[in-house]
Amino acid sequence: MLLYAYTYVGPEEIRRSVASFPAGTPITSRSDLETWLAANPDALAEGATYVVDLQGRLRLAPRRSEHVACAGGEEVLAAGELRFRRAGTTPCVAEVSNQSTGYCPDTDCWAAVALALGRAGVTAPPGFTHEVIFRRCERCGERNLVKEGWFVCVFCDADLPTGWNIAPRRGIQTSS
Numbered sequence: 001m002l003l004y005a006y007t008y009v010g011p012e013e014i015r016r017s018v019a020s021f022p023a024g025t026p027i028t029s030r031s032d033l034e035t036w037l038a039a040n041p042d043a044l045a046e047g048a049t050y051v052v053d054l055q056g057r058l059r060l061a062p063r064r065s066e067h068v069a070c071a072g073g074e075e076v077l078a079a080g081e082l083r084f085r086r087a088g089t090t091p092c093v094a095e096v097s098n099q100s101t102g103y104c105p106d107t108d109c110w111a112a113v114a115l116a117l118g119r120a121g122v123t124a125p126p127g128f129t130h131e132v133i134f135r136r137c138e139r140c141g142e143r144n145l146v147k148e149g150w151f152v153c154v155f156c157d158a159d160l161p162t163g164w165n166i167a168p169r170r171g172i173q174t175s176s
C-alpha cells in the first residue's frame with residue numbers, strides 16, 4: 001500500500017509557538033484508547049485532534065490542539081479531527097475528517113487512518129465522514145478549501161487543479 005508523508009505547511013509562528021508542547025498520545029491498543037478517553041472525556045462530545053505519525057500510530061490530543069503539536073513537529077501520514085462515541089461500552093468512531101490546515105492532507109490519507117484505527121482496536125467507518133479537499137492555486141499561490149466540487153480559486157478566480165498539489169509529499173510503501 002502506498003501512503004504519503006505530509007510536511008507541515010502552516011504558519012511558522014504557530015509551529016514555533018507549540019514547539020515545546022508535548023506530542024499527542026500514541027494509541028496502539030484499546031486500553032491506550034480507554035485510558036486516553038478517561039482523561040479526555042470531551043473527545044466523546046466535542047471530538048479530538050489526531051494525526052497518524054510516521055510509524056503509523058494514531059496520536060490524540062485535546063480538541064483545538066495544533067496538529068503540528070500533536071505530531072511533535074514531525075511529518076504525518078494523516079491529520080484531522082476525530083470524535084468518538086460509545087456503542088454500549090465499546091468506543092467507536094462517530095466522525096472523522098482530514099481537516100487540518102497545518103498539513104492539508106489529501107483525502108487518500110484515509111488508508112493511513114484506517115490502518116491506525118485498526119491497530120488501536122477501533123472499528124473504522126468506510127471512509128472519512130467529512131472530507132476536505134485542499135488545493136493550492138497555481139496562479140496566486142493561495143491555499144483553497146474546495147467547496148461543493150467548485151475547483152476555482154476564491155482569491156483570484158483561476159481554475160484549481162484536479163489533483164492534490166499543496167506541497168511535495170514523500171511516498172512510503174508499506175507491506176500491510
Ligand SMILES: [Zn+2]
Pocket residue numbers: 137138139140141142153154155156157158
Ligand atoms: Zn488564486
